[in-house]
Amino acid sequence: MSIKYHPKRRLILLALAALGTSGPASAETLLSALARAYSSNPTLDAQRAAVRATDENVPRALSGYRPSVSASGTVGASYQTARTAGGAGGGLTDLNRGLFPGTIGLTVQQNLFNGFRTANSVRQAESQVLGARESLRSTEQTTLFNGAQAYMNVLRDTAILDLQRNNVEVLEEQLRQTRDRFNVGEVTRTDVAQAESRLAAARSQVSVAEGNLQSSIAIYRQIVGVEPRQLAPGRPVDRLVPRTLAAAVQIGLEEHPAVLSALHAVDVAELQVKVTEGELAPTVNVVGQVNQAFESSFPGDRATSATIAGQITVPIYTGGEVYARVRQAKETAGQRRIEAEATRDSVRAAVISSWGQLEAAKANVQAAQAQVAAAEVALTGVREEARVGQRTTLDVLNQQQELLNARVNLITAQRDRVVASFSVVNSIGRLSAQSLGLNTAIYSAKQHFDQVKDLPWGLRTPDGR
Template structure:
């Protein structure tokens, strides 16, 4: 009997209390799919990856020639007199000097700064993809937490409201017994105080549920209408703690993103050092001029030139040397930040492993507490009927049972969240691991669309 009541008051309260009549149930998979598609944090990080993609064609531009065209036009009038016996009349000459040309400048070698810039841009793209994967993990974990928060808070509110009804009945019975002289006014006051406290607790639970509903909508993009119970993850989790730590150090996106950051910082050192090397370039120019100054009116001139140039840096006040040293220090800083990130991830894995491992024990203890509290309340009520227990004893036993049921609901909530937290800590909380039926966002599509794009201001989506 006690076990049946446990399942009805705790587990069923978490699920059935949420079911709207005739509404289709929402599963955790469906909720996470909505979060994956609609969450603004994920979408803005996808946009950040697309921003990084454009650094590839920007860096590749260093291999391309720089082509420019120029043109000019003017009016000129020359009036001359007193030129001698051979020129009896003043000289009046009008002309319209004008021309156009095309200049092509091609970098031949610049200390390999272009090649290193391209590789640095690629590292930035890979790092941004890992940051996106980390954001997806965090959003999915938050969505699981808010999903379970709604279920927990709904169940707790249902328990609190049920407790108010029980205490109302307890107050009515105590008042009847007071009227016939079986109890004192103190017993009535105790029942009234318990009822007032229960009503306040129910109002607090209602406020907490409203906050959880708001968080759910923010993370998932929809209002929860009918949530189904969730089982903790088992199959997807590592079997032992050393395995979990090893996986996290290799696969966690926060660590992988930092490793790409190290690559980018190392390439920045090479780029800075490249400024110390000579620069070799070619410049070709074609110019057409009309009414060339000093030539007869109507004359034309076509000029073609090709020039090779080498520039050897000697000294720029020390700025290039300082920039190189600064890049090396930034590389060292990034390496230290990566070590710090490794330690943070390891600590998170250990903490998540401990919490998840203890969840089953906490859940068993909570169930045992509910069973014992139910038996205790039933006994106290029977003893109170024959005068062996006071009204306060009954009220305390009723409150102990309520607290035990709330702890059970909380333990059920925590067991699910802890399992997802462990999967996130090792770096494997993803739609692929969870088997979500949702199209995967592939950042390589946009990358392939823009990496060789040489002109045009419209983005691939038409903006």
């Protein structure tokens, strides 16, 4: 027998195997796909909006340093009737008149001291902003990693589908030749049935592979935002992987956004204790008022008054509610410190796990390449032996399946090799558009913060909404 895999059917397999080669000029590369995800992924855009909303906590806190100004006014109508003495002849005079009294007032209040609540609230808001930025970095990392994973899954499933379809063609030719040999009496009906069974199973595997590919395409579309077209081979990001596991763990504990976000959450909780304690301190304000009244007694009258006064409020007892909130805030701060330690442990475990997966993936690629080479030699030998009657049809079918499995294993190992490298970089907190060198505009959270942090008024957001 001289059945061979069609060379054209091996193009995708070979492209995936040669991960270091470059694809066509018009092909979508892994980095260009990640750039699309970075610029248009809705989950990432939503997190950016959340950071912009958190930025507004700073001008809210800074408002405690500024005076509050309010205006008030009243207007009404009144009717007066009276009988007074002193009319002509010493008689009584009836007085009937309508008035439209009104007042206009302006009140200005400036806080001078409030137990340092304003200062601590500003620091707390700034910590919230920094924590939100780290959460955004975490979302960026997750999006980029998911994009890389989806990209490689499409490549893997495309190559596997191609192999499965090629396997059907090989088995169809195998079945045709087996039937010809059966017709001339060289093999039995059992050999034909074995070939038919193996062909039916191969067609079933094609359907499974098609379903897997469609699922991977759907996830790719969800993350990247476009349908995959002409994907070039993916490349591992070994240049971003630390040289040793110890270095990777150290970097992760120091730079991972989840750790930094947890530490900022500790700061926010500790400052909340100080803000709440400030409610027990005296509050000192300066209050100024200007009022003008019209027609309060008779038509056309007008009176103006102005006052300025210092105001001090000393809380004596509030039923224990403030004390309870102080104790509650302290317990929350303790919880945040414990959560920060737990986050460190999670990051350490993730780094070690991803590092092990990367090492295993590297070894699997080498083993799978050796397996494919050996299976190809074995298949050639089995076919030659079957031609001289030393092997059965089942032996040939089994060896063909062995080679198919080896090639599928190689494709999967190569996919795992690329994804594992991204996983290590993700686990240490260095998977970003800047580190990958993505050809896209880098989103700056600081830009919006600088635009709004000192705004004393205005309803429009910096983008005009």
